[in-house]
Amino acid sequence: MESEVLPRAVDKVARLAGQPTDLATFWRSCTEVITTVVPHFWAPCFFTLDPASLLVTSHFHEGLDEFPPEALAHEYYGDDVQKLVDVVRTPTGVSTIHEATGGDPSSSPRWQFNMSMGGDQELIARLRTRQGETWGAVGLYREPGAPMFGDGDKEFLRAIGPHLALGARQAMTFGEATDPEVPDGPGLVVIDSAWQIRSTTAGADHWISRLPDGDLEHGRLPTAVLSVAAQGLRDRKLGQPSTVAFARVLAKDGTWLLLHGAPLEGDDQPRVAVIIEPAHPARIYPLLMSAYELTERERDVVKLVLTGSSTTEIAQTLVVSPLTVQNHLKSVFEKTGVRSRRDLVGKIFFTHYEPRFRENEQRVLRGRPIRGGPVPHATQN
Template identity: 45%
Template sequence: MARLSMEDASVRIRQLARAGLNAHAFFEVAGETVARAVPIGGAPPFWNTVDPSSQLITSIHFSGECFFDLGGQLEWEYFADDVNKTADVIANRRGVQTLHEVTGANPERSAVFREYLRPHGIDQEVAVALRAKTGEAWGTLRLNRSPGQPEFSADELAFLHSLAPHLAEGVRRALLLGEAVEPDWPDAPGLVVFGDGLSVESVSAEANRWLGELTGDLGGISAAVLSVAAQAGNPDGRAPVRLRADTGRWFELHSTSMATPAGHRAGVIIQPATRARISTVLMAAYGLTRREREITRLVLMGRSTTMIADELVIAPVTVQQHLKSIFAKTGVRSRRDLVCTVFVDHYAARVRDNEKRRVAARRERGGPIAPLPSRQVSTNDEPFCDQR
C-alpha cells in the first residue's frame, strides 16, 4: 500500500466525512486512508460507534476475519476486568491512548493482550476517541502493530488526535442518514434530496412533518433548508444550522452528499434538537424520575459521584440516595451492573441489528432501540425528551 502524507490523509478524511457514505463504507475507506499515513500491522483498523448521550456501543466494524466474534467483543467491553476499552479511551481527556501507556509499558497486564492480541501477531495497540468539535463522542478507532514495528510516535498520536473530529463527523452523518432513511423513533430525522438546480427530488415522511413546522402556513421549502443544501459535499462547509420554528421547537439542519442511481445528490437532514433518547428508554423501561434519568445517563458515561454532584449542582449524598433508588428500580447492586443492564436491555439488540445491516449493505442506525409502545408511560407524566 503506497504511503500517504499526514497532510494529504487529513484532506482526504475531511472529504470522506461529508460524502454521504454509510458507516461501514466510511470506515473501510477512512481506515485505508489512515493506514497509509500511520503504518499498521497484525490486524486492520477496528471501529466502534457509540451513542453520544450514553457512550454505549451501537455498532462494531472491521475488515476481514476478526479473532473476536461479536458476542466476545461485547463480553470483553462490558463484563471483563481489563483496560483500554471503549469507555476508557472516551474518558481520556486527550482522546488518544496506547496499550503500552495504560499498562505502564507492560501490556501483559491486559488479559485481552495475553489471550487474543499477542497470539494473533499484535504487539501494540492505539485507541482513539472519535470526538466531535462540540465534545460528543461518536465512536472509537483502534490501530495495531506487529512485533518489530516501532512504537506509535508522538507525531502519529498527535495526527490521530487531529483526525478525530473529522472521523466523528463522518460517523455522525452516517448514523443520521441511517435514521432518516429507515426511522424507528417518532422524532426521527427527516431527509430531503435535491437534484440539479436544488430542485426537490424526494421528501421523507418525517421531513415533510418537520418542514410543516418550519414553514407553517407558507408551505414549500424554507430558505434555510435550501441554503444548507447548497453546502452539501463541501469539505469546508459550515456547521449544522440551528433554527427555531413558530411552534417553539428547535431544529438542526445538516447538509450531506447522497450517492443515488442517478448520481450524486445534495441532501438535507432535518432533526429536532431534542435531548438524549436514552432518557426516553430509561423512563419507559424503569420508571425513573427526571433526576434519576439524569444521574443514570452520567453513570453510563463513567462519571463519579463527585463529578455528578458538581455537574447537577447537588450534594454527593443526594447523588448516593438517588443511586439507591435507581438500583432498586433497575434490579442491580452496583454502577457496573447498571451499565451492563442498560446495555444488554437496550443497546445489544441495536449492535446485532446493525451487524445484519452491515452485512446487507444497509445504513446503520444509532442510539438505543426504541421502547415498545406498550411500555410507554402516561403522557400525563413529564416529557421524555426536553427541548434545548
C-alpha cells in the same frame, strides 16, 4: 515528503466526511487513508457510540463479522484498562495499552485477548466533533515485534478524529433517512440548483411541517432548508471540497431540530442533500423513564454514571451533595435490580444497546445502513 503526506491525508478524511454515504462505505474509505499514514495489523476496528450515554451501538472491523461476545462482556463487566469510555474521557482522547499498563500489558485480559487474535499493541482514539459530541472510537493494532505506536501516529489520529466523528454522524443520519425500514427516521430532501425538490424520503414532510415556514405539499421549503442547501450548492459551484453545512432551528412545537447537508457527487446537475433530525441525542432519557420508571433526577444520575463520572463529578455537575448522589443511586439500584455501578452499566448496555449492536452487524452483512442509539423496546433480562 512526510510533511506533505499528513496534511493531504487529513484533508482527504475531511472530504470523505462531507460526502453523503452509508457508514460502512465511509469507514472503508477512511481505512484506505489511515493505512497510508499509520501502518497497522489487519484492519482498524471502528465503533460508534451513543453521545448521550457513550455506550457502543455498532462496530465495523473488515473481516470480523461478529464481535466476540467475551470481549463485549469484558468491556462492560470486566476489570481492566483501556476501556472505550475511559479513553474517551482522557484529556487527549488517544491511548495505547502499553501506556495504560506502564509498559507491561501482560496482566491485562484485554491484551491477552488481543494476542489471541494476533495483535500485540492497541491504540484507541476517540471520535469527537469540535462541538464536543463523541460519536465513536477507532482501534488500531500491531502484531508482536512491530514498532511501537509513536507520537506521530497519535497526533494524526487526533487530527482526523473530529472529521471521523462528523462523518460518522452524517453517515448514520443519511443511512437512516434513506432506509425504508426506518419509517420514523430523519427526513431527507434533495434540491437542485434551481431550488426545485428532486426527491424526498417518506418522513421528510413530517419534519418540514414542524419547521416555522415550510409547506412541502405546496412545494414551499423552509428558509432554514434553503440556507443549508445554498451553502452546499455554493461549495459545489466554486469547486471547493464538500463540507457539511449545519443549522439549528427552533420548531413550531418548541423543540430544536438539526439540519445538515452536503453536495451530491457524480452528477452534472448540481444537487444537495438536506437531512432534518432532532437536535439532541436524547433517546436514552425516555428509555430510562419507560423501562425503569426513574425520576428526572435519577435519569440525570444514571446518564452521568454511564459516561464514567465519579460520585464527586456527578455531585458537581448536578450541584448536589455526594450523599444525595448516593441516595439517588440506591434508589436506581433498587428499581433496576442491580447492586453496583458496573452492574447498572452492564444491564443497560446488554438490555438496550447490545440488541442494536448485534442488529447492526447483520445490517452490514445485508448491505443495510447502520443505526444509532439504543433499542427502545428491548426485552429486559
